[in-house]
Amino acid sequence: MTVVLRTDDGTIRLEGTCPVEDAETLAALILEDPGRPVDWVGCTRMHTAVYQVLLSLRPVVLGACGDPFVDLWLDRPGPG
Amino acid sequence: MNDLLEQFLVETRELVQSGTEDLLSLEAAPGDAEALNRVFRAFHTLKGGVGLFDYPAWFALLHAAEDGLSAARAGTLAVNAVLVDLSLEALDATARWTDAVEATERLPETATAEAATLADRYRSLLDRAPEAGVTAASALPDWAARLVGSTDAGTPTTALRYRPRSDCFFSGDDPLGFVRKVPGLLAVSVEPAGPRPAGEEFDAYACNLDIAILTNSGRPELDAVFRLVADQVTVVDVPDGGRQPAPTGVDRGDAALAETEPVVAAILSEQVRVLAATGDATIAAGCLEACARSVANAMAFAGRTEEAERCRLDSVGGRQGLRATIEAVLAGRPGEMPAAVAEAAAEGSEQAGGDAVRTLRVDAARVDALVALVGELVVARNALSHVATRAEAGEDAATLARAIRDADANMGRLSMALHRNAVSLRLMPLSQVFRRFTRPVRDAVRGLGKEVVLEMEGEGTEADREIVENLFEPLLHVVRNAVDHGLEGVEDRLRLGKPAVGRIRIAAGPDGDGIVVSVSDDGRGIDPAFIRRRSAERGLRSPHALADMDDAAVVDLIFAPGFSTADSVGALSGRGVGMDAVRVAAGRMGGRVSVESRVGAGTTVSLHLPRTIALSRILVVGVGEESYGIAMDAVLEVVRVPRSGIRAVDGGDAMVRRGRTVPIMRLAELLNRPDPSCTQAKALLLVIRSGGETVALDVDRIQDRLDAVVRPPAGLVGTVPGVGGTTVRGDGGVLLVLDPTALIADAASMGMGRFGEGR
Structure with a gap:
């Protein structure tokens, strides 16, 4: 489990390796409250499915992605 | 042999098997994209497996095959008989080389040439195929x-x-x-x-x-x-x-080297992925070794021997070290040595040297059951130590004896259950054998002018590994006979009003404690008159005896040794080639074989086999100074008859029992033991059923009954005729367990006691 909902500031945090299973958890958390920002600084490796959730649901994304591949090559998803 | 290689051989055989099946179904339905995908994947996995070892010729062949199938998948190469046949040949070669590697860890000398020929045939297929997949570069989408x-x-x-x-x-x-x-x-x-x-x-x-x-x-x-x-x-x-x-692969001249590189690169990246994914410490060592080896081989294949050597060395530095090296090579920085090597050195080195475990694929539930039973056994043992404490405290003997009996009964129950469960670990489905028939039937039918559908039923039936593995050969005999001699040609069938396509059905199912595997055809059946004639010609039975046998017993003679020989195949209207070998094979597995046939309607040959190598009940009999075991289920009854009731009949002894003449054979005589003449006034006879006949064995005494695991005869004992196996007695001595059927058949073939002619 590398998707964590922080109760103090209400952000969703991705940590370490985020495998395909995390996609559903992440999607559920975002759909629950679309205003929650996602912090992906601590994510070191992101599965396609997880990226797809961000791309489709377009939450506010905080910081630079910790997965160098995503950071270097992929568009930063976000509202708008 | 290296464990990795052993595992590879197992998997390769499985892949060859599944690949063959999929190719055959692809042949039947060339449009089946799923089958094509499965074939492609089988070749792909085979190639990956071979890449772990140093067999460049083999690898090259599988690579070429994979290219061909990949083109077929992309639609640039037609799926036709040529491609299927070629791929089957590639699988055949793979199967043969697997056997060779198992025996000698090397490919046969002809392999290089053969691989090159086959690979060339794949390439020529590809060269002829239109390059439909290549989009013209000018029109950029x-x-x-x-x-x-x-x-x-x-x-x-x-x-x-x-x-x-x-x-x-x-x-x-x-x-x-x-x-x-x-x-x-x-x-x-x-x-x-x-x-x-x-x-x-x-x-x-x-x-x-x-x-x-x-x-x-x-x-x-x-x-x-x-x-x-x-x-x-x-x-x-x-x-x-x-x-x-x-x-794009048309110009083969200088493209050859460039073409190997992506493959090498793919292999390397795959290893990185594997290394990154392995978190399980129990397999990490084997995994590391495998990765290091594939990388080294891939590099050596690409002619980069120096880097190959480095990868080999770096594998000592553990997962991280190897991974860093591979990544460096992939990134085109081969000279760069990873800094992580030193610190990671401790991680995997010890495991890499350790022994990996021999593997057996077992349903997890069965292991759970076994573990549960072992747990119970431990509890039962504790009960025993409790009894020991009570004994030390001076409890009286009668109460103790009861407690010990209870513990003994409990542990006895558990050890039986444990045995049953442990044996069930070795159960495997018959489908593994059944699936192997599609190919031989297809090959046998080709060129015979016959058409056959092969039906299978009950392939989920399970039996001991030993039995499943030994079943193929006898069953193949039967199936071949059905194709060769049972089924008529298409024209004959049409004339007889039968469907043009013959039907062969291999079915399995439970049969009491054991299983029955049968092969039926809807061919011409076995003509008893023919069998009678032939048996008389060959002197298997006297004409007199034959006249008295009913048709079923006559048809059963096809299993008699010497009923037919290979040179008379063409003359046979029914079947019979090597059917005695089928009976012997079934007997060796502790089973029997029977045949049912109707002239013009077909034949069914059934093999009745035990499901497991179970505990057998053994009767221990004495002859002279010695003791032998005889499986209790072969013994119909034990009788004592006065010697005066035994008569000499036609050169042997016989008695009349329930209105039938039962031939009597002296066990000592069958075993070539000195026979201390018949001293007792009454003869002790074991009436046994053997190969469709009832025979009485004259023994000196009955000593014991025991439950035992009979081990198949091996080594020196394996060459003694009539010995079915050995077991260990309670006193530690070894008991030879006799196989009465083989013993008597052996005696009959040597002309002793013409018991078969009794009435």
């Missing part, structure tokens, strides 16, 4: 043009569009994972493939992406990365300032 326009970095040569299947996550794909592996990446665009249908729930596990990338590496490199999802990928060459697109 929109998506590629957009991507080129969006970037000014580097000099792109190739653009690729990858639209993953929507269920790709379920098959374990990580689409961006492929993109990560692309060398020379210049731009990536990932977009939703289509708008999300309004109002519908978001499905995180449905992939809905359109991925496009731009790279400066060539088509072969991309093909290597996206090989497994080739059906979801479009590649186009990007014209670029006069630079020609990478050759």
